[in-house]
Amino acid sequence: MQNNKYIVVVGCGRVGSQLANQLSREGNSVVVIDRNEATFDDLSSDFSGFRVHGDATQLSVLKEAKLSKAHAFVATTHEDNVNLMVAQIARRLFDVPHVMARVFDPKREDIYAQLGIETICPTSVAAGMFLRAIANGAMEKQGEQA
Amino acid sequence: MQNNKYIVVVGCGRVGSQLANQLSREGNSVVVIDRNEATFDDLSSDFSGFRVHGDATQLSVLKEAKLSKAHAFVATTHEDNVNLMVAQIARRLFDVPHVMARVFDPKREDIYAQLGIETICPTSVAAGMFLRAIANGAMEKQGEQA
Numbered sequence A, B: 001m002q003n004n005k006y007i008v009v010v011g012c013g014r015v016g017s018q019l020a021n022q023l024s025r026e027g028n029s030v031v032v033i034d035r036n037e038a039t040f041d042d043l044s045s046d047f048s049g050f051r052v053h054g055d056a057t058q059l060s061v062l063k064e065a066k067l068s069k070a071h072a073f074v075a076t077t078h079e080d081n082v083n084l085m086v087a088q089i090a091r092r093l094f095d096v097p098h099v100m101a102r103v104f105d106p107k108r109e110d111i112y113a114q115l116g117i118e119t120i121c122p123t124s125v126a127a128g129m130f131l132r133a134i135a136n137g138a139m140e141k142q143g144e145q146a
Helices: A014-025 A037-042 A059-064 A080-092 A106-114 A122-136 B014-025 B037-042 B059-064 B080-092 B106-114 B122-136
Strands: A006-010 A029-034 A050-053 A072-075 A098-102 A118-120 B006-010 B029-034 B050-053 B072-075 B098-102 B118-120
Touching (some): A080 A106, A106 A118, A122 B072, A122 B098, A122 B122, B006 B080, B014 B037
Parallel strands (some): A029 A050, B006 B029
16 A cells, blocks of 8 residues: 555546545645646545646646656546647656556557557446446446445 | 347447447447437448437437337437436336446436436546556556456
8 A cells, every 4th residue: 555656647627636636535645737727626625735737748837746756647638649748758758657648549549558658548448338238238336346 | 148139329429439339240239329420430331230310319319219129228428418318218208228328427426326327437437447557556458358
C-alpha cells in the first residue's frame, strides 16, 4: 500500500475528478490540472491536493505542477491528441516513471503502446461490458465488482 | 451460446458501433438506430444488421426497429437523459426483457437501478482502472484481458 505517491492528473472532468478525489482520499499527494477552472468544483470538499489552472500542453504549467517530482501521471481529457501530447512530455521531458492516458479511439492504442504510454480505452471497455452482459442474459452489476 | 438474439442498439457512436459490429459478427440480428446518418459509416463492411435513421425517443422510430421483437436493448448515446428515456420506453411499452443503458453521471446509477434499467458507467470504470493501475505500479494491459 504505497499511498504517499505524488500523482499529477490532467483533466478534471468526470474521470479526472473521480480519480483525483479517490487518490487524495487514499493519502496520496495529488495535483489536478485543467484549463477550465469551473471543473474544479467537482473535487470533493475533503480533496487535499492542489489545483493548477492552465493548459497542460504548456511547459510552464507542467513545471508549476512540479511534474519532475511525480511518481505517476494520468492524462484524462476528452481529446486523444492532448492526452498523447502531454503523456509524451511527461515521459520524455520530465522522466515520470508511470504514464497513463485515456484514449477514445481504440485504433490509437497501438501507437500509444509503441510510444511507451499505457492506455485505458473506456470505449472498448464499455462495449466489452455490454457484450458480456448480453451474452450472459443478465448484467453483472457494477456494485458487486466494487 | 445464444447467438441468434434480436438486439436493438440506440446510438452508433464509438461504443454503439463497436457493439453492433461485434454482435452482428457473432450471428445476432442487430438493429442500430441513430439520428445522425453519418455515424453508420462506422459499421463494418460485414455488418449484416439494419440501420434505422431517426430519433429513438419517437415511438414510430422504435416501431420501425421492431422493438417488440427484441431480446435485448442497449442505449449508448452520449446523453444520459436520452438513454434513460428510451430505456424506459423499451422496458415499459415494448416489454423488452433485457434493457441496458450507458450512464455518464455515476450519481444517476441508483435512479436507473430503481427503474429496472441495468447500467454501465464508463466514467466509473475508467477511474477504477486508473486507480488499480496506479496502485499496482504498472498497468494491466487491456490486450491481456481480451
